[in-house]
Amino acid sequence: MKNKINQTNHSPITKRNVFVGAKVTPQQKEEIHVLANQCGMTVSDYLLARAYNYKPKARLTKEESLLLQNLDNCRADLVNYVSALHGMNNKQRSEMFNRIPFMVGWLQKLGDVAEAVCQFLESVRVPNNIPSNNQTDDL
Numbered sequence: 001m002k003n004k005i006n007q008t009n010h011s012p013i014t015k016r017n018v019f020v021g022a023k024v025t026p027q028q029k030e031e032i033h034v035l036a037n038q039c040g041m042t043v044s045d046y047l048l049a050r051a052y053n054y055k056p057k058a059r060l061t062k063e064e065s066l067l068l069q070n071l072d073n074c075r076a077d078l079v080n081y082v083s084a085l086h087g088m089n090n091k092q093r094s095e096m097f098n099r100i101p102f103m104v105g106w107l108q109k110l111g112d113v114a115e116a117v118c119q120f121l122e123s124v125r126v127p128n129n130i131p132s133n134n135q136t137d138d139l
Contacts, residue, residue, distance in 0.1 A: 016044070067120045074113045 024032070036046035039056040049056050060068060085093060097103060 064120070067116070071117055071120060074116065078113070 032043055032046070035058075036043045038058040039046060040059045041049070041056060046056060088096070
């Protein structure tokens, strides 16, 4: 005899069915829509998140995604370089690192990678600010 399992459609997420409204200007409404879209959220989800003092992060732009891909490629290059170093014996590594022109060029390239990483991190650290009532000029 088979045991019957009662299957229910109970979702662990409670359905939201109460409306809360606020009067805003058309410009504020558009700005709210833009901010929600930038975060990949519905307006309702975005406003609820903000009401709970959560600051949603904007999704990466295409340019930022390309920068992130470039940084990932740089990381892969560094991993390959470290692997190549591990494949050398101590004498080979010493000879390579004692060549001044090589080391200067290598350090310049590492500096470029570090600068790209810093620029990317600074560009994505911008917080999601919601203007208060007295800052309507910033909308």
